[in-house]
Amino acid sequence: MLTLNRRQFSSLIAAGLALPQTALAQSADSKTLRVRFYDDPAGFDPANIFRIENENIAFNLFSGLTSYDSRTGEIIPDLATSWETSDNKTWTFRLREGVEFHKGYGSVTAEDVIYSYSRILDEATASPYRGTMAGIVRMEAPDPYTVVIELDAPNGGFLHTVANYHQGQIVSRRAIEDAGDQVRWKPVGTGPYYLESIDVTSQIVLKRHEGYFRGPAPIETIVFDIIKDEATATIALRNGEVDLVMRSNREENLTTLRAEGFQMNSVENYAVALKVLNPEFAPFADSRVRQAIAHAIDYDAITGAISPSLSQGTTSILLPWMPVYSDDIPTYPYDPDRARALLAEAGYGDGFSFRHLGTSAQGVTELQQFEIDFLAQVGLDMQMELVDTPTFNQRRNAGEFEMATRLLPAIDPDLILFSYLHPDNTVPGGLNGARYDNPEVTDLLIAARAEPDPETSFAQYAELQRIVMSELPYIPTYANNVFWPGKPTVTGVNINYLAQVNFFEVDVTVA
Numbered sequence: 312m313l314t315l316n317r318r319q320f321s322s323l324i325a326a327g328l329a330l331p332q333t334a335l336a337q338s339a340d341s342k343t344l345r346v347r348f349y350d351d352p353a354g355f356d357p358a359n360i361f362r363i364e365n366e367n368i369a370f371n372l373f374s375g376l377t378s379y380d381s382r383t384g385e386i387i388p389d390l391a392t393s394w395e396t397s398d399n400k401t402w403t404f405r406l407r408e409g410v411e412f413h414k415g416y417g418s419v420t421a422e423d424v425i426y427s428y429s430r431i432l433d434e435a436t437a438s439p440y441r442g443t444m445a446g447i448v449r450m451e452a453p454d455p456y457t458v459v460i461e462l463d464a465p466n467g468g469f470l471h472t473v474a475n476y477h478q479g480q481i482v483s484r485r486a487i488e489d490a491g492d493q494v495r496w497k498p499v500g501t502g503p504y505y506l507e508s509i510d511v512t513s514q515i516v517l518k519r520h521e522g523y524f525r526g527p528a529p530i531e532t533i534v535f536d537i538i539k540d541e542a543t544a545t546i547a548l549r550n551g552e553v554d555l556v557m558r559s560n561r562e563e564n565l566t567t568l569r570a571e572g573f574q575m576n577s578v579e580n581y582a583v584a585l586k587v588l589n590p591e592f593a594p595f596a597d598s599r600v601r602q603a604i605a606h607a608i609d610y611d612a613i614t615g616a617i618s619p620s621l622s623q624g625t626t627s628i629l630l631p632w633m634p635v636y637s638d639d640i641p642t643y644p645y646d647p648d649r650a651r652a653l654l655a656e657a658g659y660g661d662g663f664s665f666r667h668l669g670t671s672a673q674g675v676t677e678l679q680q681f682e683i684d685f686l687a688q689v690g691l692d693m694q695m696e697l698v699d700t701p702t703f704n705q706r707r708n709a710g711e712f713e714m715a716t717r718l719l720p721a722i723d724p725d726l727i728l729f730s731y732l733h734p735d736n737t738v739p740g741g742l743n744g745a746r747y748d749n750p751e752v753t754d755l756l757i758a759a760r761a762e763p764d765p766e767t768s769f770a771q772y773a774e775l776q777r778i779v780m781s782e783l784p785y786i787p788t789y790a791n792n793v794f795w796p797g798k799p800t801v802t803g804v805n806i807n808y809l810a811q812v813n814f815f816e817v818d819v820t821v822a
Contacts, residue, residue: 354495357480373500375475421452440478442736471723605643637773662690710738
């Protein structure tokens, strides 16, 4: 009798070899993993997806031309087996053959790639990632498994643009058309799992894609139980009702679980939370007001008091581990006297009130209460405007707020810089909710991306960071650490710098 272990099985599948049915039956186990999902699901259409919890689902449903190594963050092949460019302007990708979409939607070809990217670029799609793809001027498929993409300017980071994240995820035209206006709830990709069912009030169920090109995943079924309350999620893990908690963000819960021997899966310093200030609200159009707000709040003290394991104050829109990060920038240490002086200079010595958009599911957090208190000390009245999560996503993407918080995980620093700073990405067509438009910064963005000399490129990136932090369209607040506590029997939970877990790598030890 033929017996194969899972590694052998996956290797044969990846090589495109057929297996006897006996091997298939013995290799396909029926393990189930239960995972806490922490908010109302908002759908899984790559053209419009946002928020990390939804992205974690999509990351396992879809594939990109490239993807990220879970441990190192390095670009790795995904649907493309190889690529080449001589000038960073024209890119040629060779696709895997025989990759199957979920639910019988056929094999992936170059036309699916062109359709996926054209859909993002189509204004009718209203994708917030349209600006990210805006550099594409031509796409062609010389054969079914070759895609040639020409850009309007050299872009050495283009492999990030086509990675398995947001706009880079490849969809099936027929599946999109069949789904109609339900496309966000009927995702069809090529990833290791497919969406079997969803109840937006209680549960999301993924099933293993047996035809996944890397071979079947170790776990057959993943059940995401929607548990919004952090304390309830901790109790569910301790009681064995879930095996893994997606994002635990209460210090006391982490302390309890750590003491009881649960596995503390984590990634540190993965993304910066920014305050987005809408300049169409008159006070926020003045850089002195924005600088005053930055001086008024002591994020080192706040994070140290309420969440020392989970976050730390930060001073830049980029993170120190990013290769283009520069610390030669203006910073805004806690200084309430300076904040009051700047407000007076700007004509707001008596202060003013403003609304901060948030979600009713999260409520007014302890951190936000601290922010309210700090701002009150300099005469500013921050009032929380709480709406349901779908409304929050819609309004934030449309720029319909006075102040909001946005966190954009990224391995590629260009994604952050272009998304937040380039005028082509201004809301509602992108993530530039501050409506920032500085021609000098725009020129530096384009030049630095295209510059082949690393030293020159770094100097350009450093200069644009200096300008941006002087004008302060966004206020850096704190950098996040992410914890996914789980049972010791759950292995392979590698959280990348996008705060995503590749469930293809996750397994459960069965006693």
